[in-house]
Amino acid sequence: MGDTIVAIATAQAPAAIGVVRLSGKEALAIALSFWQGAKPHPRTATLGMLLDGQTPLDQALITYFPAPHSYTGEDVVEISCHGSPYILRRVVEICLERGARLARPGEFSLRAYLHRKLSLDQAEAIADLIQARSAAAHRLALSQFRGAYYQKVRALREKLIEFLALMELEMDFSEEDVELASRSQLLLLLEALDGEVTALLKAYRIGQAVREGVPVAIVGRPNAGKSTLLNALLAEERAIVSDTPGTTRDTLEERLYLGGYELRLIDTAGLRENPADAIEAEGIRRARQKLAQAFLILYVFDVSEETPTQAQQHAPLLLGTDFTASILWIANKIDKLSTPIPSTDGVIFISAAQGTGMDALEKAIVESLAQQGASSDILLSHARHYESFIKAQTAVKGALQLLREGGGSELIVEELRAAQRAIGEITGEITPDEILGHIFSKFCIGK
Ligand SMILES: Nc1nc2c(ncn2[C@@H]2O[C@H](COP(=O)(O)OP(=O)(O)OP(=O)(O)O)[C@@H](O)[C@H]2O)c(=O)[nH]1
Ligand SMILES: [Mg+2]
Structure with missing residues (x-):
């Protein structure tokens, strides 16, 4: 741990500024060896010129954090220069020539942990x-x-x-x-x-889902309007929609940000007991697989063809038992009803094609996640x-x-x-x- 490490701390693309960070005993000496300007005071940004040999390389700010009051607990120097990939690379190369070593991934944080600046879970x-x-x-x-x-x-x-x-x-x-x-x-x-x-x-499951994107599967019979719903939620014509049952054959996943959560919205092939061919059967197999991984299931049915009660009675046959996610019941195509049907507890009425009821649906999704603990601060x-x-x-x-x-x-x-x-x-x-x-x-x- 005795050596001095260096790395570019900001993104590697042209940007207004970029930061190179040094940590270790020689950090300040290395930085000052190609610095023209005042010697920096602790924790104060100092303006000066970086030199590449005799030639000016860039105007920059140097901030010096003497040990132990730094991120790593060692002497740290941050060089903020213009975010040109060339300048940043040259700054690192010069530091390497003056005795620093390239940092490994996470090595600054590892040092912080080893110097008890952070616990391991904090570093993570x-x-x-x-x-x-x-x-x-x-x-x-x-x-x-x-x-x-x-x-x-x-x-x-x-x-x-x-x-x-x-x-x-x-x-x-x-x-x-x-x-x-x-x-x-x-x-x-x-x-x-x-x-x-x-x-x-x-x-753990919900914690992991919140961190990586919550899998939400859109399922239901063929032609129920699942792909139309995906498109409506994304506000984009992402999936192919048609009146031919069995249009969606494979699963399709898109990210959606809703109520502060990142959702992995998954459109699936329509489920039915007797698939017409091997391709449809494979689509259904994949749909069930996504169902098993999902955190939330949006069960879409065509309310002009089945009542909410009928849909809820038939759903177990289509869904199987191999899942733990909670289900939101979505009665789609309300625009096709000549007489409105009475509202049913726990069923959300929408017209995916016309965008009706989408606010209520979005609200229900967010509430369901919160109910499952997603809004908690302490999640594994x-x-x-x-x-x-x-x-x-x-x-x-x-x-x-x-x-x-x-x-x-x-x-x-x-x-x-x-x-x-x-x-x-x-x-x-x-x-x-x-x-x-x-x-x-x-x-x-x-x-
Ligand atoms: N009137 C009406 N038609 C809709 C609505 N939502 C979808 N549709 C129509 O229903 C048909 C099927 O829509 P899709 O979104 O492709 O249905 P799907 O569930 O993805 O179907 P598969 O992929 O075949 O399983 C299309 O003709 C849509 O335009 C709606 O809210 N109202
Ligand atoms: Mg579809």
Whole structure:
């Protein structure tokens, strides 16, 4: 970690400004070695000229953050110059010639973590923040970064550690048969812990969906108006619409931003019991596959052909049972009705072709996501955290079982240790090096 690293911290395209960042002991010396201007004061931007040999390269600002008050906890220098790919590349090359080394992806954040400027989940939150495309993903990343997540996890772990300490102490006095850790209190703690961990685990699917885009499948019989609905939601003629049943043969996915969420809207082939040919059968198979992955199902039916009750009765036959998503019932083509039909609870009436009822539908989609917990600030959204919590849950359940069966303290202590280790992995209190390398390698260079 002793060496000084350098990387371009901004996007690699012509832009008004671009930033090159240096971190490490030699950061300031390297920057000043091709700088013509005043020596920068800590944390104050200083104007000067960057030199390429004897020739001016660019007018720039240098900001110097002496250790430990910097992002990485080391001496950091940020050079803001004009965002020309050539200038930025030259600045990096000159830094390399003067002894810096090119940073690996995520290496600035890795250093920040190693210098305890960030916990591991906070470092991951920064990577998420950079990637966030929707308000909801941004909110999740920010709350994780601000430590909401960390507090919750840490509180759980601290309680565990208290009990562990007491039980370990007990084992030292084993001949005297003292019971320092109340078994009934431990049982209560473990049950509470099990409840919290289970709730966090349950929120994983929605958390991941919020971060990566919530899959929403549009399904229903052929000709119900699914593709018309997709187009109406996107406000774009994206999918082919025709009055021939079976027009959509493959699935089609588009991103839509709605109510602060990023949705992955998936149009599918119409579902029916007896497909006409092998292609349609394959389309239906794919539709069912998307159904299984979806978070929300928009079930579209032609209300001029079946009543809401009939549609709801038939739907299970078409949908099968291989899905967990909640369903929004959408009665389409209300413009074709000569007499309006009475409103039915939980059914949204629209005309996708004419754009009627779209506001209510959009509102219902957003509400449904919120109801499923998508608006929560603390959601598990990383596979790595999920795995650690699964390990913790297994250990907590193991300890609970032992406790209920009057199992020996040694075995219970083993399980408690495993649980606290698993939770410690999330914030990075206990994390093997190879896992660290893997986590940070997924960051972008310069971060
Ligand atoms: N009157 C009326 N017609 C509609 C409405 N929505 C769709 N249609 C018509 O219904 C027919 C089928 O529409 P699509 O959007 O292609 O239906 P689909 O569900 O995607 O059909 P498949 O892809 O074949 O499964 C087309 O002729 C549309 O113009 C609506 O709200 N009102
Ligand atoms: Mg279609």
